[in-house]
Amino acid sequence: MSAINREPLTAPHRTRNDAVLALGVAVLAVALALMGGEGIPPGHLGWTLLLAGHVPLVWRRHRPVVALLGVVTCVAPYYSLDYNPVLPAPAIVLALYTVAATGAVRRTLLTGVAVVVSTAIGNGVTDSMGALESLEISGWIIAVLFIGIDVRYYRWYVTSIVERAERAERTREEEARYRVAEERLRIARDLHDLLAHSITLIGVQTSVAAHILTADPDRLDRGAVAQALDDIAGTCRTARGELRTTLEVLRAHDTAVAVGAASGYVSGAEDMRGPLPGIDGLAALVETGRVAGAKVELSVRADGIPPPVGAAAYRIVQEALTNAVRHGGREDLTVRVGLWTADGALRVSVRDDGRGGDAGSGGGLGPPDGRPGFGLVGMRERARSVGGTLDAGPRPAEGFEVTAILPLSREDELR
Structure with a gap:
């Protein structure tokens, strides 16, 4: 034969x-x-x-x-x-x-x-x-x-x-490689969103403490220093807890992804991601921005948001707020966060009146040393993951604005 x-x-x-x-x-x-x-x-x-x-x-x-x-x-x-x-x-x-x-x-x-x-x-x-x-x-x-x-x-x-x-075998292998690459990108986004926000707050709070210590050593405000240090410690504890939870979920999830990739099928492992952050957590997120010294105004007029869309909105607001605090460039920074539903989509707007739009940082495009960052890239990927779009750029007068349109009608297609 x-x-x-x-x-x-x-x-x-x-x-x-x-x-x-x-x-x-x-x-x-x-x-x-x-x-x-x-x-x-x-x-x-x-x-x-x-x-x-x-x-x-x-x-x-x-x-x-x-x-x-x-x-x-x-x-x-x-x-x-x-x-x-x-x-x-x-x-x-x-x-x-x-x-x-x-x-x-x-x-x-x-x-x-x-x-x-x-x-x-x-x-x-x-x-x-x-x-x-x-x-x-x-x-x-x-x-x-x-x-x-x-x-x-x-x-x-x-x-x-x-x-x-x-x-068919090549198709399964290519699909498995695509799924693994997609999963690595998602892990990178999650870790970036978690760590960038917390590290930025710690940096701002550390700067406040350093300013208090060096501004007028003869009239040291011990209470303000203690409060700044307590805020730093609290942010560290929160970040450590969130990081531990994220790594535990990712470790269990990555094990399932590896097994699925070996068998050519991994989409079923996506149910192991655990609870996603949503718009209900925006109040606590806004409070961290206020602790960092920014005046943050929050307006939410949206109900019944699908969890994937809510998670994408949460991460977009988190990154936009982090960039505003990091690159705002002024002490009396005001950030306005708005979420509302219109025409079958959740609309997200984050505007600040800082000087980040024309600063060397490029309006949150990257760190002050000129190296490109991943903030805007991650926000656009978050929007695309739910079939939406995102625009970001300097405002006509001053400040920086991030707007996103996230459709609500694709819940059956989302992961």
């Missing part, structure tokens, strides 16, 4: 193998000659023609039709001399089978018609009473050709099944 399933035109070492096969068929012809049979035993000329008819079989898979013509060219004079007719039969059968098994059906049929007609004419010339024999020979030729065609179609069917299976 492996020999039948192997593609004959691309099989390795086919010339060497065909040479061995031609030698084996020639040995079979010699054995049949030693056993005797009907017809005249071949003489020197007969043996020369018989053995020469086996030589083209060496190239039967390189040039099937040419090999068949070579065999027929040597065998036709052999038959005209009325030598034993059985001896060349294996070589002819092998050449006919090769033509049928390697070529198109039209070529096989034309070849079969040519061989049958030439055989009938040859028998008619040499034996006017050999009509029955011609019919029998034609039947054998047609049978060999149909066997070759059948093997060719069987090989094509098996090859198509294997190719479909390989394509």
Whole structure:
């Protein structure tokens, strides 16, 4: 079966193998000659023609039709001399089978018609009473050709099944790689949203404490310093708790993703993400901005928000508020956060009156040292994850504004 399933035109070492096969068929012809049979035993000329008819079989898979013509060219004079007719039969059968098994059906049929007609004419010339024999020979030729065609179609069917299976396997592997890459991106977004916000607050609170200590050492406000340090400690505790919770969820989730990737299916692992933050947590988020020294105004006019949309809105507000506090550039910074529903979508707006829009930071595009950050990239990815859009840029007068439109009608498509 492996020999039948192997593609004959691309099989390795086919010339060497065909040479061995031609030698084996020639040995079979010699054995049949030693056993005797009907017809005249071949003489020197007969043996020369018989053995020469086996030589083209060496190239039967390189040039099937040419090999068949070579065999027929040597065998036709052999038959005209009325030598034993059985001896060349294996070589002819092998050449006919090769033509049928390697070529198109039209070529096989034309070849079969040519061989049958030439055989009938040859028998008619040499034996006017050999009509029955011609019919029998034609039947054998047609049978060999149909066997070759059948093997060719069987090989094509098996090859198509294997190719479909390989394509399906490649598709599963590509899907698994895509899911793993998508999951890594989601983890990066989660860690960025969590750590960037907390670290920014700690930095602001540390700056406040340092300012109090250095502004007027003779009149040190110990209560203000203690309050600033308590705020730093509280932010650290909150960040540590959130980070621990996030890592626990991600560790369990990544284990499921790894198992799913190995099996080519990982979408079912997405249910292990745990509760998502939503717009209900915006009040606490706004309070952290106020602790950092900004005046934050919150307005929420939205109910029944799907959890994925609420989580995306929460992360967008968190990042926008972090950028405003980090790049606002003024002590009396005011940030206005608004969420409302309109036209089947949740609209998010975060505006500040700071100087981040024209500062070197690029309005929250990155840290003050000029290196590109991931804040706006992460917010746009959050919006796209729920089928929404996000715009961010400096306001006409002053400050920076982030607006997002998050559709509410794709809940069945969200993860």
